[in-house]
Amino acid sequence: MGELLRLEHLTRNFGGFTAVSDLSFHVDEGEVLGLVGPNGAGKTTTFNLVTGFLKPTSGRVVFRGEDVTGLPPHQLARRGLVRTFQHTRVFAALSVEENVRVASHMRERGGPLRALFGAAPAEREALREHVAAVLQTVGLSGRRGDLAGGLAYGEQRVLEIALALAAAPRLLLLDEPFAGMNETESSRTMDLIHAIRAAGTTVLVIDHHMRTMARGCDRLVVVDYGVKLAEGEPEAVTNDERVIRAYMGASEELRAPQPVRGGPSGAGVVGGVSTPELQVGTADVLRFEGVSVSYGRVRALQDVDLRVGRGEIVALVGANGAGKTTALRAVSGLLALGSGRIELLGRPVAGLGPAARVRLGLAHCPEGREIFPRMSVRENLEMGVPVGPVDETVLEHVYELFPRLRERTWQSAGSLSGGEQQMLAIGRALMSSPQLLLLDEPTLGLAPLLAREVGEALLRLNDEGVSVLLVEQNAVLALAVAHRAYVLENGNIALSGPAAELREDDAIKRVYLGA
């Protein structure tokens, strides 16, 4: 068994940000190699570098002894290096069979004569057999006449693998094949991967689903911040201290949140501006009762009960795809509920649009630091005021909370660092003097020091009476700052309780690492 693919000191910068840094590893012929790492670790960038969708800043990609660095994707495909995509890509408007036929492009012979007069019957028959064999392998023969866009999500993902197989790869690269799959679907897909390997194709698969990957791959390479952390047998890798830290997040000694002041008396106060009193008798600012949400046929949340008390920081933790972001979007009215009800600040929100919910006292700070890059810091903050003039005292208060923003008032937001952009996004959410702040992955992609700064700001904010529902992959940080936490797994609440207790619970490690 020789070496099929080798990455040599691969580096890729985006502006000032290094997504992949001096990364080297190899794939042996006939193995299933897993490339794992938390969200934002640089896995997909690595994939794009290997498959020609991105050119490396430096370093080489060697495939079967040939330097293929920088070749366009279709030429790599012709050499036997074929990939799938993270977000399902199939030809939605074509039938399943047509999809595989199209993907068999390299098996077919072309030329103007064949185009005008058709291919010879023997050639057409060979193509038909090839398509049938591929559909047989992945188990989609029964759906060959159906429109790909109408397939269930899981079937589309399988079809995507079929498209890659139709191109007859030597090395198949799968980008997050388990994303959005439940346990059964994941293990069935892993079986398919093993069947593909048994048929002679080497497989490189990336995913952050450590549990499935550790079970199914021969070897694992772990990356974080674009750097290789560990490489080797799954067992050794999952017990590596650095890997555990990368997955669970580092704890940088944050103080505990102040105990919640009881009673409905404490109305939200931000920057000396009081927000409307709660209706008497409700201590919860947010309440989920049996909430379910689906995307098409994918169940994202299933019968979830959850509450955020006044003055509480509640963390919602769990692996990627567990349904955390969906929960936030349901609160802010960006998604329709399948069933169940949500109460916000003592009022049922059914029928209220996102803007109406903001006026009730809700602010949502979405994942990915959505700021207006061409506007100045101050203009960005002003955008956070839904109606009416900008209240200077609130602005002043945001600057007190994030002194870095005051220093950069007139700088364009696009030129801020990642951490500063995150502070700006939170600051903007605070401009409406919310009573409940929804925060989605505020520390994603931030260096530990900046993550800690965001955590501290959160605590100060909470001291002033703002309730927070915090979604985080960095479980250690989230559990350090929160009063209580819920652990989501595949759309269900797997665990809940006081954050301090959950931190000590081994079960949470299982959710993240499957250890």
Added chain:
Amino acid sequence: MRWSLVWLVLGAAAAIAAPHVFDSLTARHLLVLIAINVILVSSLDLLIGGAGLLSLGHAGFMGVGAYASALLVKAGWAFPLGIVAALVAAAVAGLVVGVPALRLKGHYFSVVTFIVGIIITILMTNMVDLTRGPMGLTGIPFARLELFGWEHTFRTIIEKVGYYYLTLVFVALALLLRWRLGRSRFGRALAAIKGDENLAESVGIATYRTKVTAFVIAAAVAGVAGALYAHYAVFLSPDSFTFVDSFDLFVMNLLGGAGTVLGPVVGPTFLVVVSSLLRNLSPALSHVVYGVILIVVIVVLPSGIVGGVRNVAARLQGGAGRGRAGDAEAGSGSGQRAG
């Protein structure tokens, strides 16, 4: 398969009988125009229906072909050679435009083709020495064919039926070409590009080269249509190849049904007939009513007349199994490259 054969025979019979059923000079004139437009739209459909490339400058390539043939035949070349010259000239123009324009994607590509269409019109207007500019090119010879001693000159001012049949031959060739290409490996590669360009690239399709090839073929066919127009009207001016004409072709394609076999026939027929009826009815109101009809058809039949009829037929047969292509396309995400 047997049914489509029946339709083919019926369609051909109707096309052959048409100038004798509608035997006024005006009707026959419209028939020739429809036939030329069918050639244009079937070539445009290779881009729009075949590859999802919204090209908005197609009339420009028609113009290149028209002037090429008109000038060369005027200079003494035989009419068939004029057709070949039109094909080559438009193909070269297609290559010159396609190579840079197809580096761009989506709306950017459309905007560039739109501008190129305008530039071609401006060139025709300003190259007065060659084209006589806005004065128009007159004295273009009638088409003259010599075959095995048989010889005929198509004096289209008074006698339209012969030229109509000549054009019909090219219509058949253009439709046959579009149909064959759609069912070839090349056509499947175009369908893949239309569906998802990154995915197409990842299964080994050289997307850029495939798109340039399609663009050149479409331009070449449009050039032939231009030559046929030149020797029919025997007068050319830049006004016949403006961006408005390009847009009309675009509308005919969508209206008939992009990506369908019959769409390029139905679209031009419908539009030419309707707009001429409206002009007879009331010249003042014709543009307004025309616009309203377009909006209604596009709202009611988003996949064109042929697509709409097909959906109705499928529903009548109780076959709700195949959803509309448009619905399904919403699911496929657009390219997200950076990790």
